[in-house]
Amino acid sequence: MAMNKSRLVDFITLGCSKNLVDSEHLMRQLQACGYVVHHDSEKPEGRIVIINTCGFIGDAQEESINTILQFADLRKRRKIDKLFVMGCLSQRYLKEMEQEIPEVDHYYGKFDYNGILTALGGKFNAGFAVERTLTTPSHYAYVKISEGCDRTCSYCAIPIITGKHRSRPTEEIVNEVTWLVSQGVKEIQLIAQDLSYYGYDTDHKAMLPDLVNRIADIQGVEWLRLHYAYPAKFPIELLAVMRERENVCNYLDLALQHSSDTMLKRMRRNITLEQTRDLLQTIRKEVPGIHLRTTLLVGHPGETEEEFDELKAFVTEQRFERLGVFAYSHETGTYAHQHYVDDVSEPVKTQRVNEIMELQRAISAEHNQNKVGKTLKVMIDKEESGFYVGRTEFDSPEVDPEILIAKTNILSTGTFYSVKITNFDDYDLFGEVIL
Numbered sequence: 522m523a524m525n526k527s528r529l530v531d532f533i534t535l536g537c538s539k540n541l542v543d544s545e546h547l548m549r550q551l552q553a554c555g556y557v558v559h560h561d562s563e564k565p566e567g568r569i570v571i572i573n574t575c576g577f578i579g580d581a582q583e584e585s586i587n588t589i590l591q592f593a594d595l596r597k598r599r600k601i602d603k604l605f606v607m608g609c610l611s612q613r614y615l616k617e618m619e620q621e622i623p624e625v626d627h628y629y630g631k632f633d634y635n636g637i638l639t640a641l642g643g644k645f646n647a648g649f650a651v652e653r654t655l656t657t658p659s660h661y662a663y664v665k666i667s668e669g670c671d672r673t674c675s676y677c678a679i680p681i682i683t684g685k686h687r688s689r690p691t692e693e694i695v696n697e698v699t700w701l702v703s704q705g706v707k708e709i710q711l712i713a714q715d716l717s718y719y720g721y722d723t724d725h726k727a728m729l730p731d732l733v734n735r736i737a738d739i740q741g742v743e744w745l746r747l748h749y750a751y752p753a754k755f756p757i758e759l760l761a762v763m764r765e766r767e768n769v770c771n772y773l774d775l776a777l778q779h780s781s782d783t784m785l786k787r788m789r790r791n792i793t794l795e796q797t798r799d800l801l802q803t804i805r806k807e808v809p810g811i812h813l814r815t816t817l818l819v820g821h822p823g824e825t826e827e828e829f830d831e832l833k834a835f836v837t838e839q840r841f842e843r844l845g846v847f848a849y850s851h852e853t854g855t856y857a858h859q860h861y862v863d864d865v866s867e868p869v870k871t872q873r874v875n876e877i878m879e880l881q882r883a884i885s886a887e888h889n890q891n892k893v894g895k896t897l898k899v900m901i902d903k904e905e906s907g908f909y910v911g912r913t914e915f916d917s918p919e920v921d922p923e924i925l926i927a928k929t930n931i932l933s934t935g936t937f938y939s940v941k942i943t944n945f946d947d948y949d950l951f952g953e954v955i956l
Contacts, residue, residue, distance in 0.1 A: 529567030536575025545653035554643030568602040576610035578850035593624035607634040651697040660935030661708035675857040702741035717751040727756035760807035770914040780835035781828040812915035814843035820870030822861035889945035899940040
């Protein structure tokens with residue numbers, strides 16, 4: 522029986538995992554209204570397309586605009602019937618986009634996307650409020666615990682897009698995780714613009730430790746991972762929870778951005794190098810074996826060669842297990858855009874990114890070499906030609922090293938195995954299953 526393409530909705534999600542969660546919730550609501558939904562298919566087939574955009578930095582904005590233009594052309598040629606745009610970019614530049622790309626039927630911001638349901642003849646169903654149509658492999662899911670950010674970092678447009686920090690109620694999050702586990706999810710990735718601030722807006726104190734304990738209590742949560750914490754006002758009480766709860770991964774994503782005191786002040790990070798070092802030392806002491814992921818920003822206005830050299834020395838000193846680096850983007854409306862001149866050239870920014878990543882490449886290889894001979898608990902994510910692909914508790918999906926396992930045994934995706942690490946390269950590990 523042929524599919525009614527007028528009831529088929531193609532979703533395209535751009536940007537971060539927080540956007541992905543929004544798409545998954547809307548997809549579930551549309552299914553409840555009788556629509557069939559496809560996500561990020563290579564060849565969209567429906568007559569309705571919804572694009573969830575990213576507006577964080579210039580490259581992401583460009584990708585979002587190019588994607589919209591591609592489908593706007595299809596809309597103009599009547600290849601599709603409806604085109605909706607939602608998410609961060611349309612939240613930030615709604616009026617400009619309405620004028621520049623009028624082929625889009627309607628633009629929605631980051632928080633009013635349920636209007637799409639009304640436009641398609643449906644309505645929000647509270648009975649499915651914590652349910653989602655998962656786009657990730659069925660054994661893991663992202664759970665967003667808050668929206669917005671109260672920080673005032675000079676370079677960041679997130680507060681402009683998302684507004685002030687708003688913590689979700691603990692019970693609502695617990696209910697969502699409980700539902701996800703009932704669907705077969707074993708691994709929960711907690712995400713937010715700022716995990717550290719969870720609870721300050723509602724309880725006037727850090728509630729992240731309590732939330733993590735509550736989720737760790739849910740039967741079926743085998744791994745719980747924490748993403749996007751902020752170093753200033755970091756909830757130290759969380760470390761005891763991480764150390765004592767077996768299903769809380771010894772993994773923390775802590776965005777540091779820089780190490781030079783001058784740059785930290787210029788970036789408005791509300792922390793010093795000494796405080797950063799003390800925090801990192803405390804984390805490693807309280808949670809032995811923890812793997813730290815951090816993100817750095819180079820090429821911020823005013824960053825000198827001396828300050829960049831300080832950052833390189835910091836990377837060499839701290840030897841982070843996981844590290845990413847971005848080049849500064851001069852974003853309209855940010856403090857830096859209003860008060861600083863974008864005075865570091867693009868070639869210099871690129872060179873600095875490359876230098877940091879080259880330093881990290883060697884550090885990562887050394888960390889991987891130290892795992893050879895060890896037997897680790899590994900989750901199998903997928904099967905590829907010639908090998909299975911898995912992760913340890915120290916690895917987040919998509920961004921961290923993978924474990925490649927030869928197909929000498931038949932393994933099941935979404936299942937844990939004991940794997941002996943036999944070899945390594947700069948970023949990945951190779952292993953064999955111990956049966």
